[in-house]
Amino acid sequence: MAKQVKSQPVPSLIGGASIIASVCVGAGMLGLPSSGAGAWTIWSSLALVLTMLVMTLSGWMLLEAFKHFDLRASFNTVTRSLLGARVNAFSNLTVYFVGGILLYAYITSSGLILQSMTGVDSKLASVIFVLLFSLVVWHSTRAVDRLSVVLVTFMLVSFVLGVSGLVVRIDLGVLFDSANPDGRYAPFAMAMLPVALTSFGYHHSVASMRAYYGEERKAQKAILGGTLVALTFYLVWLLSIFGNLPRADFGPVVAQGGDVDVLLAALGYAIDSERVATTISAFSTAAILSSFVGVGLGTFDYMADLLGFSNDRKGRTKTWAITFIP
Incomplete structure (x- = not known):
């Protein structure tokens, strides 16, 4: 009797799009209104849409470059093959720097958040955070997929609760700065544009998407879905703020660093700022x-490609150590 082979679950496009969206949509999104206050509604929106299109196409171009390589190939293998060892050395330095500095920022921020919530020292809280959630990455891309779907859903719910009061109060005159026709x-x-560029920085994950789906076409769709989700978050947030706080009133907000707390305080007349701050x-x-x-x-998949670690449990453990322990 022939032995039955257990079929692997087919990765969903929703999961892949959630991974891309989760990489793009960070807490830095909250600073978009302050960075776009000068350009205001139309030009800020155009900058975001243009950047989304360019960054989506650049991700697709990366997929095209990866097309003739092994499914687990990342920047190191492809750049070395196409552009040579010297360019590859510089590329590896920049790719690792971006991945490392982002992880450092998320780890330290999470430590401070956990300290405020639990009273645990922020350094210890950061270590606990890494040990707990890096195991999701170590386990599999599918585990990251499932967690990303949950987190993006939670982000959507909390975002809607946070901005719903602003959306229903949007004043078109304020939104299009009609008080300043010659502006x-x-x-x-x-x-x-630089802020918009960082808002769509998901390119570390392109090789991971290709390996996850086993082909380029589904990875393309996941990338497009993720960047569209991110663009929707950004545009709704911008329109909600620009439709309630006049452009002329952004001067004091920007002067104080453009922090979201200062922004919400300026909007206190229109919303329950304490409830919105919580959400x-x-x-x-x-x-x-x-x-x-x-x-x-x-970054995990990039380091596996760079150092030639296998995709079995031992290999993934070595990749985990070199990715997260530093």
Whole structure:
């Protein structure tokens, strides 16, 4: 009697899109209104849409470059083959730096959040955070998929609760700055572009998506779905703020660093700022965690390719150590 082979579950596009969205949508999103206050509604929105399109296409181009390599190949293998050892050495340095500095930021932020919630020292809390959630990355891409779906759903719910009061109060005159018909907006769009660029930085995860789906076409769809989700979050947040707080009132907010607390205080007349602050805090916490596992997955797969570690339990344990312990 022939032995039955247990079929592997087919990865869902929702899961892959959630991984991409979770990498893109971080707590830094909350600073978009301050960075876009000069360009205001139309030009800020155009900057975000343009950046989303360019960053999506660049991810697809990476998939095209990976197409003729092994499914677990990442930047190291492909760059060395196409551009040579010298360019690859520089590429490896920059790719590792970006992944490492992002993980460092998420780890330290999570430690401070856990300290405020539990009273545990932030350094110890950071270690606990890494030990707990890096195991999701160590386990499998599918585990990151499942956690990302949960976190993106939670982010969506908390985001809706946070901005619903603002959305229903949007004033079109404020949204389009009708009090300033001769205002100049386009020159400020250039200042928005670097912030928009970092808001769609998911490229560490491109190779992971390709390996997860086993082909480029589904990975393309997951990337597009994730960047569209991120764009939706950004546009709704921008329109909610710009439709309630006049452009002229952003001066004091920007002068105080543009922090979300200052922004919400300026909107206190329109919303229950304490309730919104609580839901935004919950959103930020989920965003940091989702970004950690998403960026962690991309950096993990990159390090496995760089160091030639296998995909079995022993190999993944070595990759986990070299990715997260530093």
